[in-house]
Amino acid sequence: MKLWIAEKPSVAKAICAELGIVKKGAGFNECKGGNVVTWCFGHLLEQAEPDFYTDADIPVNKKGKKIWRMKDLPIFPKIWKLNAKNDKGVKAQLKTIKGLLVRADIVVNCGDPDREGQLLVDEILEFFKYRKSVQRFWVSAQDSASIRKGLASLQPNAKFKGMKLAAEGRSRADWLLGMNLTRALTLAHSTKQQRRLIAVGRVQTPTLALVAQRDESVKNFKPVPFYNLRSLLSNGSASFTATWKPSEGQIGLDSEKRLISNEEAKKLFNELSNAQSATVLKAEKTAKKTSQPKVFSLADIQLEASNRFGFTAQETLDTCQSLYEVHKIAS
Template sequence: MTAASSHQSTLYIAEKPSLAKAIAEGLGVVKRGNGFIECRGGATVTWCFGHLLEQAEPDAYLPDDIPKTKKGSKIWRLQDLPIFPKAWLSIVKKEKGIKTQLATIGKLIRASDVVVNAGDPDREGQLLVDEVLEHFKCRKPVKRFWVSAIDPVSIKKGLAHLKENVNYAGMRDAARGRSRADWLLGMNLSRAYTLTSKSEDGKSRLIAVGRVQTPTLAMVARRDYAVRNFVPKSYLAISALLEKAGVPFRARWKPKPGQSGMDEEGKLLLDLKLGHELVERLAKEKTALVLSAETKRRKAFQPKVYSLADIQVEANRLYGMTADDTLKVCQSLYETHKITSYPRTDCAYLPESQHAEAPAVLAAIAKTFPATAKAVERADTSIKSPTFNDKKVTAHHGIVPVANVVDWSKLSDREQKLYRLIARRYIAQFFPVHEFDETTVELQIGDEKFVAKGKVVVRKGWKVLFDKKEDAAEKKGEDDSSSQTLPSLTKGETVEVKAVEGKEDKTKPPAYFTEGTLIAAMENIWRSFEDPQLQAKLKEAGGIGTPATRAAIIQELKRKTYLASEGRKLHCTELGRSVLLKASPKVRSAAMTAFFETKMQLVEKGEYGLDAFVSEYERFIQGELDALKI
């Protein structure tokens, strides 16, 4: 179906005004009204302001004879738990202008033949418009407008290829399931924990828990504990300075299998006395025998484009931006300036069909950001990096520039910084693969083995775009000796030993979380578990939270003063620790959240019913309440 038929009036309901404006411009604006835009071909475009409806509070489901507080809400009582709604109620949000806009949408629905859901391309975007249609009991044909960028080209494509809205019912149900489960856990367990806990002064205090918030808080608390209780251990790093034909190079000591005095992982020599004796003995050796020398040609493919989590981590590391700030700036680049694609994505790959758009996108980058002109000129659009991979693309592809141009001076400093990062990753897709020769040499000094590694760049490729000081942090932790240039070495020859050295150092504690590293930890929570099955489930679930919600979760924990910032570092507060002490292990556990997300994926695919999911979740909540002897 095309955008609109001449004999039918079509109503587009966009998630927000900026998207409505882009759709209207794509259709052709005829006249602007109060809360809507009339367009060519009998089409009308209207908009929401995000969710116009919200879930009713527990008071709506509780008996009217419950005593009320001075503010007029019903008091919390243990005997009223659990609160399990039989029929879920939605109410109009109280924010200014929402009631009026909702009434406008209702009139337009009644006057239209066909309605188009133009929510954002995700679960929440689907539910956001669908719940408005349900609110007005809409029985008219409903189509779905689905784009992941709002530049003119993407808008026109979306208008020309409307889908059937019913095909997205699973996404709507998944969003609704998430919303209902969050309500059930938050409303029931926060009340139960609060009513059954007392502070030292005997007063009740609010113990608010959430499906994702609490496991996130627990991660920060565990990291704080690990850092504050860390006991450093001394170790000895042994290396040899060698030389052949006037070319010096360094080799590291390789412990024997079962070497005594090592740490649990067999990597660090903790027995300093043994180490110093070893260095003293080896220092007498004058030559080293080459046991093996192997050179392999290695390739480093172009970096993938950004997912939201990736750019949140990067912006925090480079510029100290919070996760929420980064999301807002990415949203502004997408929504206000229309120069990047949809940002709330967990994917770092691109559809193969987008490869053909590269010349237009690169030209737009060079016009928007003139400093990239030379790099764009060198880009080769015949190169197709592994980032273009249909099999790896999820609901939304990675964040990239689009073929739209703005005046660079119109962007804020933060918008310029993030556009630069996004543009650089995209341009890199059209530069050659980075190639280098990696040499590994094993040597024998006395009766001990040493290993020397070297690297020679054969082709700089895409890395010419990344030789900046700001990227030096990415190289932290790399073995410095691995980038050395080795002389030509062959098995059986000997080289001169200039020195054998032992350098004492201490083990380092893990780093405190920053907003960037916490976002990454939420996405990669599977690394915290050893059970392979649980790891697989957590990976499949994409971690805890979603790209769209992680920044908001951190903000909410800070707002409740469960988390506090100290510079870029995040810490769990005393109040946050009291919440974790009260919450059950299941509520604190990221594993429970991962299973939840797995269920949501099944609901989205239509393989598990919404009602069945909610019933299962109610049983879980009842079990938690029973454990508190309520």
């Protein structure tokens, strides 16, 4: 049996449409030629909590969780542990996949064509200790032509091990920073009477810091007038506008090389106004190529749709998802 594991039901549906469904099951479809297609709902597994790695004799709280103690930090797992997400649907689907893996002679990783898509299926195979042949299905769209091309060009899954390791490294880095720093800062800024949770994330925290710094600079912004000097020049047959640029040692400039001195601006204006001629020291003509516009990222198209049509971010997301899954005209 050849088992195809898709990252999401929509991809599984597209693959089944090309393979030809023979029988539908609970969480899988049997297709022609001894093929069986099953699917995930994104990541079905998640990193174990710190309680799994800390000493067994640590006291527990009312909820049965081990209490946080500064002396237990930092927590560095020697052997990383994954658990099924605490969701009935996820656990049922994992049970289905486990049963199918027992029967499978070949597995095809049908995760999305990126690092997370590679890891998402690979970690399930490792979780259930699958050791037989594994292939990789690699497509970036769900239209019939793309699916057929992907079916005809399967590759060894081992070829993509680097992508899996990169995603795994990202996941573990998130865990190490988030779990350890959240506990450390929370404990450092809490008292016996009150705990103040300070959540730290590898991406969340520096991004939030950038937003906070920008918000602070906008709030404390003080407008400062500066001067631009321009001159209309002509050689008798053609005219153009020249912009004054400061030379080295020019006085009256701020840290961004802008002219902020009113006195110096008036002085330069009078000098330039009284000049009868100017010399062009250098002129260049450069041929330039304009590349085609880049395709939209989700953030870019949400911004564009908001500016043009007043769509909310969710409305744009729902529309894009429909174009991708239902109409198959977006990748």
